[in-house]
Amino acid sequence: MKTKLINLLKQVFPSTYTELAVFLFFLTCYGILGSYIALHYRIIFDSRIPWDAYFSFDNKAIVMTGGSFERHPLAYYFFNWVREFSLLISGGKMDTTFRLTLAWLSNTAISLCMVQIFKYLKNITGLPLTISLLIILFFGAFSTNIILSFTPENFTYTLLLLSIYNYYAAVKIKRDEKMPGSALTLAGITIGGLTITNLVKVFIPVLFEKDLFRSWKKFGNAVFRVALTMVCFVFLYLLRIDFKYENIFSKTNQQYEKFSNVESIPDWDMMLSYFFGGSVLFPSFMTTDKHNMKGFDFKGLLMEPYSSSFCYAFIIGLLALILWSYFKNFKNKLMQILAISFLIDIVIHCIMRFGLHTSYIYGGHFVFVYPLLLGWLFNSYRSHQKTLSFLMATMVILLAFLLANNLFRMSDFFQFLETYYQ
Template structure:
């Protein structure tokens, strides 16, 4: 396959390659575009030079845009956001005004729309479920709180969200065709995904474990080990170069961050797991307004999520998790299902077991929420020959979709009240 053909396949993978895919992409681009543009034009919350972090839901908009974030957690994002920031400055003539905010918003709008498209393609081309069911699942996914918030937020999570959706789709194509993941793709995924959030680099290697005959033929095992080793070497060298090879700083800063984000005892652990890790990424919870300051004398209002105050959201989350784990055990022998579930387990271990950032884990949704629509797709696929089961699943998902839409719409009206009060 020559370079031109590979390039065409690459663009077909990322962008719409059929009329249906185009309509799905344009729908979400319009939906998020209206939301993000309205916020960028009328409010300062997307980028305010005085507020480096925590204006809403613990996102670090200004800090990320200007510096790429902390090197111990986001080692290479400095370079990535340099490009975005300089392009935004180019369009806005060097000002951090409404035009600057619009450019940042539209980067996020396009990126999240492409992430939604990747999941739609996965459901359409890998699982091959009926179009109507696919559209219901993808609308459900598009209304997740993570999808809504990241669609106008310039953050690492926004781009990690897209890259992980893209890589999972690409890896599924390769595994379905019984092909190995190319070394170049592995290096690109490792550097980009791991560079934006270091813990996600482990997810890049998960599909490699499921390549055919990997553990029965030494030649294939050696080839896979070489690809993984090259990816790790490239990533480590770029990481060390970023910090001038002062590797001890990594351990010192990592310990500081772990202590800072893992020792919150104000809320029971089980409630943080349900309300923040499993819940807040999908279904908006109650909001709390807090007094914040930027360490330089400027005081502002910040918005964070509280745990759920009603039993209904807990039932919603319990039902959704039941469908997800039902899908997993129903499709246990499916290697593509194992790939996404193991990826999910990585985040469960980091946030729920190690408790890193558990009290704000609703902001990490871009790392794993794509698992939900994919596993829902596999659940529908497993019952493709059972009309009664399909009807039950469709009805259940329909009810969840309606509740999700109503709840998140009402919460977004509260979010706009917050913007009207403090960020005009």
């Protein structure tokens, strides 16, 4: 038991000097950003603003309740701990120190996520240090990671948990080991508990266990582990709502109708600008008039579709690399796990159109797939120097554009804060 705990800690936290350097680098960069926002502006947590202050995040509602039970069934318990810890640090006041604590919890979570992605690139795909660092810098500059690094939201911790789980699962699959029932159950409760649609992602690695469909014994064992996870999850979910299961269906239908019937922008543009793009590369922003339904009016910030052909070219280029990686590594089980995970979100948001008009906020559910698929692309050409050089040059160009664009857009974000949230 002690050995397993030590191995788990080594897997979640930095275990080498290089991993520690990656963690401290992002902790410092994100920490400076989040600390400045928490100390000078009230947007991270304002008791008067329950939702939609920026990019449709629900900061106050999430911190106070964990969010709606039909989409975030067990988040209530997790955010009770987050809120109580932050109140402990702030002396029971929801003030600047409270905001600062929330920001640093988010900062730590996203920085640990960077460590998980770096571990995967280094230990699973076996990339050289230079390429791993290039990809992790590229990933670290994603708009989702920048925003979530100071935002107390379900997406922040979902991104961390999914990154941890995918690295853990990759280690198991690479060693031809099965996913332990305890790990499946823990992942199902935590990942599915924060956002229910991610529950199915927990079971994807089980499909790729060695000889699963060639042995009735192994298949039966897998069914038992999945069933055990589902039973534990469903019981805790029903316990959370006092076993009033009929509320789940009515609330879910309401949410789907609310977030799936927006026709203001063509679907293809919302897919490129918001789903595939907005979670990586900031578009321009627009302000909107909001109210908290209790007499308080405030300004909100939303993303617009891309207005520059360079932005569309960036996203199309990135997607081309992702597709290249997919077809090049089609027979790779670990790559298929990532692709299926990504496909689930594509179906939910692009095909079913749930929240497609604000799908950039769902980046915490899938953006970790981008750097890992890029890692597999580099891995497949590790002995082809010319192609490797081309990929390196392409990544450097993409990174330069990403940094320039996202830093410029963050200046717009700070102008918004200066105007409305001092």
